[in-house]
Amino acid sequence: MSQSAPAANAVNAGPTRMSRTSIATVCLAGTFEEKMRAAAEAGFDGIEVFEPDLVASPLSPEQVRELAEELGLTLDLYQPFRDLEGVEEGVFQDNLRRLEGKFQLMQRLGVDLILLCSNVGTATSWEDEVAVDQLRRAADLAARYQIRIAYEALAWGRFVNTYEHAWSLVEQADRPNLGVCLDSFHILSRRGDVSGFRAIPGEKVFFVQMADAPIMLMDVLSWSRHHRNFPGEGGFDLVTFMRELYATGYTGPISLEVFSDVYRQTESVRTAREAMRSLQWLDDARAGEAPAHPTGWDFAEVRAAEPADLAEVLTQLGFADHGRHRTKDVHLFSAGHARVVTNDRTEAPLEHAGGSVIASIGLQVPDPRTTADHARSLHYPKAWRANRADEMVLRGVQAPDGTEVFLAPTSAAAPQWVAEYGRNDGDRVTGAAAPRDAGAGTEAAGVVAGDGLILGIDHVNLAQPWQWFEEGVLFYRSLFGLEAQVSNDVPSPQGLVRSEVMRTPDGAVRVPLNLIPHGLDPGRSSTTRTVTGQIDHDELRLKAAYPQHVAFLASDAVEVARRARARGLRMLPVPSNYYEDLAARFALDEAFLAELRENDVMYDRDEGGEFLHFYTRTVGTVFFEVVERRDGYEGYGAGSAPVRLAAQYDLDRQ
Amino acid sequence: MSQSAPAANAVNAGPTRMSRTSIATVCLAGTFEEKMRAAAEAGFDGIEVFEPDLVASPLSPEQVRELAEELGLTLDLYQPFRDLEGVEEGVFQDNLRRLEGKFQLMQRLGVDLILLCSNVGTATSWEDEVAVDQLRRAADLAARYQIRIAYEALAWGRFVNTYEHAWSLVEQADRPNLGVCLDSFHILSRRGDVSGFRAIPGEKVFFVQMADAPIMLMDVLSWSRHHRNFPGEGGFDLVTFMRELYATGYTGPISLEVFSDVYRQTESVRTAREAMRSLQWLDDARAGEAPAHPTGWDFAEVRAAEPADLAEVLTQLGFADHGRHRTKDVHLFSAGHARVVTNDRTEAPLEHAGGSVIASIGLQVPDPRTTADHARSLHYPKAWRANRADEMVLRGVQAPDGTEVFLAPTSAAAPQWVAEYGRNDGDRVTGAAAPRDAGAGTEAAGVVAGDGLILGIDHVNLAQPWQWFEEGVLFYRSLFGLEAQVSNDVPSPQGLVRSEVMRTPDGAVRVPLNLIPHGLDPGRSSTTRTVTGQIDHDELRLKAAYPQHVAFLASDAVEVARRARARGLRMLPVPSNYYEDLAARFALDEAFLAELRENDVMYDRDEGGEFLHFYTRTVGTVFFEVVERRDGYEGYGAGSAPVRLAAQYDLDRQ
Known part of the structure; x- marks a missing residue:
């Protein structure tokens, strides 16, 4: 032109x-x-x-x-x-x-x-x-x-x-x-x-x-x-x-x-x-002033009504348990570069909703101070956690849906804050030194733990109350330069879910935002949300009413599934009809199809690449996914989400 | 063709x-x-x-x-x-x-x-x-x-x-x-x-x-x-x-x-x-089997947290007070052929919402039994009220939004049930014989009461939870042969309100259905509504959260307003800006405009006819409108609804 x-x-x-x-x-x-x-x-x-x-x-x-x-x-x-x-x-x-x-x-x-x-x-x-x-x-x-x-x-x-x-x-x-x-x-x-x-x-x-x-x-x-x-x-x-x-x-x-x-x-x-x-x-x-893209994930934090169940699922997936934080009521689990913090604080609204939430995510950015200053100039409210003097302080910002986003410096090695876990003998700490109970191939504490199959976090899927969905898009775009990759409507047994994936150009960070159907909206959160952006109870209740998840990238999803099952993991069951439909769609090799079916692993294919992935059952309303991307597959498994939502709904009602 | x-x-x-x-x-x-x-x-x-x-x-x-x-x-x-x-x-x-x-x-x-x-x-x-x-x-x-x-x-x-x-x-x-x-x-x-x-x-x-x-x-x-x-x-x-x-x-x-x-x-x-x-x-x-159209309104019943306030407003509008029902905790007011029953039962969800609801409407039909049978064949749930042996029993059916619709025989005279009011000395009856405190021109009990300016009910505007809006359309169409006249989106300070007017071909019965914006939806009523169609508390709470009204047809709206104001009625105030805009739009006679302004009466004009109308302040969330239709005006006052919604919102927050 x-x-x-x-x-x-x-x-x-x-x-x-x-x-x-x-x-x-x-x-x-x-x-x-x-x-x-x-x-x-x-x-x-x-x-x-x-x-x-x-x-x-x-x-x-x-x-x-x-x-x-x-x-x-x-x-x-x-x-x-x-x-x-x-x-x-x-x-x-x-x-x-x-x-x-x-x-x-x-x-x-x-x-x-x-x-x-x-x-x-x-x-x-x-x-x-x-x-x-x-x-x-x-x-x-x-x-x-x-x-x-x-x-x-x-x-x-x-x-x-x-x-x-x-x-x-x-x-x-x-x-x-x-x-x-x-x-x-x-x-x-x-x-x-x-x-x-x-x-x-x-x-x-x-x-x-x-x-x-x-x-x-x-x-x-x-x-x-x-x-x-x-x-x-x-x-x-x-x-x-x-x-x-x-x-x-x-x-x-x-x-x-x-x-x-x-x-x-x-x-x-x-x-x-x-x-x-x-x-x-x-x-x-x-003016050509683009924000620096995040370079990767630092961690994801899950707050659950039943933290012990979370710990069990993560361990079954091959995560190493780093023990409790020396001063806070949180635990750390890691596998490869994937770090998950579980928060043991249960709060009234979560119990009420019977749910759990992804309370915060940590993103690695080239310069946390610059990003934090940028967040302040955009008037996004600060996220704040009590810290002791000798603890690493992460700058943080609240996303419109109430999720706290913490900013860590880009680093290939494990972040300093990992050392704050499992090392002390404080009165309320019961665990051993970290990492405990790690799978085969665990490396030195906090560097690269796990059995080597899980590489890191692939994406974190966040539920968005309908009132804040568009603010969420601007948040990830304006502060982190993420762009909308795909937008589609996913049928679920309780309504259509509009989903839009925000991601960095290189795919290092992907955040699918899912708009919660009105029918699942438990009430008027718009009138109670405070102007300063403080998360209030209604907000948490809303997020906790809808499934959210953390997806881990693996080198071999089938092998992760196999080992996890051997450790007792209860996968989200995939219906047999799904595999028959898969066979009709793709003419897959019989043995391969059998392997997928046996391990409840789902499959998709696009122009060049292939996608293998499986889901765990939910703990409260949070669950985990393990994905394997072959040959540059860029999607999220077309057709899987409706099957997943139906299975979750089905289990919920049992 | x-x-x-x-x-x-x-x-x-x-x-x-x-x-x-x-x-x-x-x-x-x-x-x-x-x-x-x-x-x-x-x-x-x-x-x-x-x-x-x-x-x-x-x-x-x-x-x-x-x-x-x-x-x-x-x-x-x-x-x-x-x-x-x-x-x-x-x-x-x-x-x-x-x-x-x-x-x-x-x-x-x-x-x-x-x-x-x-x-x-x-x-x-x-x-x-x-x-x-x-x-x-x-x-x-x-x-x-x-x-x-x-x-x-x-x-x-x-x-x-x-x-x-x-x-x-x-x-x-x-x-x-x-x-x-x-x-x-x-x-x-x-x-x-x-x-x-x-x-x-x-x-x-x-x-x-x-x-x-x-x-x-x-x-x-x-x-x-x-x-x-x-x-x-x-x-x-x-x-x-x-x-x-x-x-x-x-x-x-x-x-x-x-x-x-x-x-x-x-x-x-x-x-x-x-x-x-x-x-x-x-x-x-x-097959050409059309339901018989209703021929007119029998009554409208309002349930309010403050029934005394309702009584006051109706009396100020020129309604005659017929006293209390001989066995039930309800009162009857009438003006011309307009009859309003106020229900003194307050219920927990209404109080919670701070609101009031139009609990039921009565429609005159050529043959109530046929309509009731038709309702049953369509599986609409029955509406039912306790009656004593000597009282008139009205067949009734529940609309999808929970409003009860009662069926009365077509009649130019006052219905028999009017006689059940104000006549006995039962222990809980405190009022005098009906009609009490009637304006000038009141006729014999229950026939045509009031001061003759109010002729009857023009329309009843019902709030619809978004889940049942479309069911509401089919309800009035399938059971009563009402057709959708106009559909438009009305801006309000709290969101757009989709409005669709269902009416008989002759305009004898008009029911505007207003879809409540999601932001006003106080919660998940869809999951608690029972399958049999029983109104549950959530449903009432939802309806009570949004204004609804009964509009009366008058021969002279300005005169009704004038007399009502003299009796102390607090009208919904119409902003001065509205009248200036009106002047710019229509080039009205100065004296006429002054008369409208003085009485908070609004105005519209279409091809042939003119429309004069005013609103009372809300009692809880229910209010009344008085309309005058000149020369076959068929609308509802274009441009009035946003002004009305803004004024109500404004008063609500004072």
């Missing part, structure tokens, strides 16, 4: 940082006043006044203006005004009357910019001349009120539905107070070519509205009204959009306009923070 | 009743065994074996066969087989191998019919000859196993995506064991013309799959996979489909194949019953 070159240049053409930030009140839940306060608290410079929010508000325009001043917010835009242009003269006269009423209202509010959407309903004229003339007359009326008009092409506009067309009309109308509004959704949903921005002088871009969205095939109106999300949460190429925008010389605010069924229901302050974070991510990405 | 005539004839051509019923296991939640048991319990004759359900099941094919026999279910179809035809010869050979494996499996199951979907992925040949040849060879292979193949055009099939095309290939292949499957979704989602069914001999229609769906604009694959629902719950013209189907001479089973995000999550026995009910409705409608 000849258009690809400008993007790199444009980086230099843009400002160092985004000049001003704004957010449309429609993005946030609550009353108009609550929306304004949330935007201010999250640090936005201004807001777009979404007319229906104002109409439903008991605040007079003057009170809104005062409140904005008090909060330090500018009122950047009044929106939307609809169906003005391209109409018959009689209709236009009435439209001008409507418009003038809005100008008067805007003067009371102190807003000098109005968003004019291209006509979707009443336009009758295909000809540019009619629209140009009417836009010009509207601009002349606006000029009398010192108001400017930003004309925006809606993706479903009747005659005007591309920004190129809108700009052409604005250019022809030729009025100083008439410009365009560029909206990423309206442009990218139609796969518009943003390189055309350069034809527009920056000073004629009066406003910019940003939204991301998952890539979906549906009518663009419904897509727009229900499924927009914040930059970095969806699938649009907003980075190129921003670079091309700045190449025009635009210096105005970058505003968010997100119509989302989810964010309409969630707490407005939290949403506003997420919104601000999305602009920070976008600005960093636009 | 020249095609419209056959439909009527076809009624005569069809069988008296549907011959056999079947359901695809994918319609239901749970394990394969649970699905089978649910289908049997709901009275289905057979099932379609959905392959992924079998693959994930621990039951062997032989065990499935035995279970089916034990349950009295036939296994009608094995499905789906994909991507067979229109491929290169090498690929086809592998496909035949796959197919033969399924034939062997089907023999073990004892299924003799397989569903073959038109190729969506691997087809490379546009030419019919290739597909015809391959279909023929597949049929010849099937014949060796005594198996028949039903070929179905998927709406998104690569080359074959209409039933006409599928039939043409089947006809050309010309094998006795090769026929077509007609699927209502695949045909109607593409707006197919079902009159073409007549070109197909009935004996070549091997299978029929029915699904309804809401009319949506989205890619047909996603629409199909997530949003199908049962006949009568959606917007397809399935009645004409059935009539045209029977015109072919088809005598096989009518099966349901519904992929639904909702029903995947709800209890399978309940879903199976709903599924069976949908076929009953469809068969009745196809």
Whole structure:
């Protein structure tokens, strides 16, 4: 593509940082006043006044203006005004009357910019001349009120539905107070070519509205009204959009306009923070500042109602037991580079849900301090554990779902903190020195333990309450540079589970995020979640209601399964029908198929590689998986997840 | 249209009743065994074996066969087989191998019919000859196993995506064991013309799959996979489909194949019953047996934590107080033909939710016994109230959301049961003889009370838990012949509210159903709702969490408002901004606008008519509306609902 070159240049053409930030009140839940306060608290410079929010508000325009001043917010835009242009003269006269009423209202509010959407309903004229003339007359009326008009092409506009067309009309109308509004959704949903921005002088871009969205095939109106999300949460190429925008010389605010069924229901302050974070991510990405990818897994921590059961399963899988932590009520198990910490603290909500949770994960990053600082700048709350002076302190951050993510330096050797386990004779420590009860091939304490078959952690699958699923995507993208690999819907006996895998480009870290079906949602966690991001009991209860797991990478999954079974491991049983279907699908060698079947090992194949994997039974709601990837297989076992979910459901009910 | 005539004839051509019923296991939640048991319990004759359900099941094919026999279910179809035809010869050979494996499996199951979907992925040949040849060879292979193949055009099939095309290939292949499957979704989602069914001999229609769906604009694959629902719950013209189907001479089973995000999550026995009910409705409608419409409202019953507050509001609106029921802890209020019963029983879940509910509604029908019998034949649970021998007994039925619907004979006069109020001196009765404290113009007890301005009940707006919304649509359609009038999404400070108005053709009865946003769902009611349809505490709690209301029709809404305010009524305040927007929209007379504003009366206008209405503040979560319809206005006040929801939310938080 000849258009690809400008993007790199444009980086230099843009400002160092985004000049001003704004957010449309429609993005946030609550009353108009609550929306304004949330935007201010999250640090936005201004807001777009979404007319229906104002109409439903008991605040007079003057009170809104005062409140904005008090909060330090500018009122950047009044929106939307609809169906003005391209109409018959009689209709236009009435439209001008409507418009003038809005100008008067805007003067009371102190807003000098109005968003004019291209006509979707009443336009009758295909000809540019009619629209140009009417836009010009509207601009002349606006000029009398010192108001400017930003004309925006809606993706479903009747005659005007591309920004190129809108700009052409604005250019022809030729009025100083008439410009365009560029909206990423309206442009990218139609796969518009943003390189055309350069034809527009920056000073004629009066406003910019940003939204991301998952890539979906549906009518663009419904897509727009229900499924927009914040930059970095969806699938649009907003980075190129921003670079091309700045190449025009635009210096105005970058505003968010997100119509989302989810964010309409969630707490407005939290949403506003997420919104601000999305602009920070976008600005960093636009400026070419990508976060350093994690290089691997440090550990995964499981909190279970029955920690002894966890210990048994891990030992059966060939993990070495390093004993108890010298001061905390946690145990360490390791196999190869895979380290699992089990937390013996049981808490009321977990017991209530009968579940267990993956309480934290540890990621290795090139520089934990840099990542932690980045997390702070993105306003992700800190994760914190009590430490004694002689213990290694890991910086940590809370993910939106409440999982704590700790940051360790990249290291091929075992981390220092491993030495804190099993070594002391404190009053509550009952275990021997670590590693205890290790399988064959155990190496020196904490370096590479286990029987050598398990190499490390392959992925950690985290359940996401529906309210925070999209925040989870931005979290792993903005802080760790993980990208969405695949997204699909997995049928389970209790509903479809939407699954999206976030991963590093090299696959060193993979985090599948599973959206919990509404039917499994045990209650209103949205109203009780605290604004500061503290995990509350409801949150844990929600996560504990749904299975999560840690998957270990092995050199030979069948052999791990065989040995684990010999040690008494209860695998998740795989139905015989699965193997018959496998045979029909792949024409596998009989002996190989028998070996899989005998060990409850599942199988998949893609273009080049093969995938062998098995699951343990759940302990509470957490379970483990062992995977073997042959020849660069990159998936997660197509077709296995529904079988797994059905088997888990079945066992649950026995 | 020249095609419209056959439909009527076809009624005569069809069988008296549907011959056999079947359901695809994918319609239901749970394990394969649970699905089978649910289908049997709901009275289905057979099932379609959905392959992924079998693959994930621990039951062997032989065990499935035995279970089916034990349950009295036939296994009608094995499905789906994909991507067979229109491929290169090498690929086809592998496909035949796959197919033969399924034939062997089907023999073990004892299924003799397989569903073959038109190729969506691997087809490379546009030419019919290739597909015809391959279909023929597949049929010849099937014949060796005594198996028949039903070929179905998927709406998104690569080359074959209409039933006409599928039939043409089947006809050309010309094998006795090769026929077509007609699927209502695949045909109607593409707006197919079902009159073409007549070109197909009935004996070549091997299978029929029915699904309804809401009319949506989205890619047909996603629409199909997530949003199908049962006949009568959606917007397809399935009645004409059935009539045209029977015109072919088809005598096989009518099966349901519904992929639904909702029903995947709800209890399978309940879903199976709903599924069976949908076929009953469809068969009745196809045979021209429409239920009698209700002719009007008998009453609405509100259960509130604070019944005294309810009494106050009703009295302020001009309702006459008829006193307490002679044996029950309920009070009656009336104005015109509007009767409201307030229930003084407070119950724990209501108090917990801080709410109130519309516990029951009374509808006048031409013959209560016929409607009650119809309800029983549809397996809707009975609603029941304790009665003494000398009291009028109303037959009743429970709606899916738990609202009890009582059936009264059509009558212009006040019903007999009104006489049971306020007349006795029983120990717990404290009120005077009815009607007490009536406004001017009150007539004889219970006939037409009030001050003559309120004429009757206009509509009753019921909150629907998301799990039962679609069941609610079928309930009012199948039992009362109500049709969906409008469907839209109303923004509220706590999320979008999907609203669908069910009404009689003459507007005598209107029931807007509002789908409660997930964020307001206080918990897992799906798992605790009992199969028999008893309302449990969770259900009440859910309904009580969301505002519901009764709207009264008035001859002069402004006058009702004026008098009510004089009696001290606290109206729901309408923001000043609303009236300014109204002025901009409609250019209303200044004096008229001032009158509206002064009385918190809202306004709308459509083609011919005008709408004036106001809301009271909520008592718990129930409130009242007074509406005036001028010149046949048929709507509910576009734009009012968001303003109302915002005002209620605002008051709630004060």
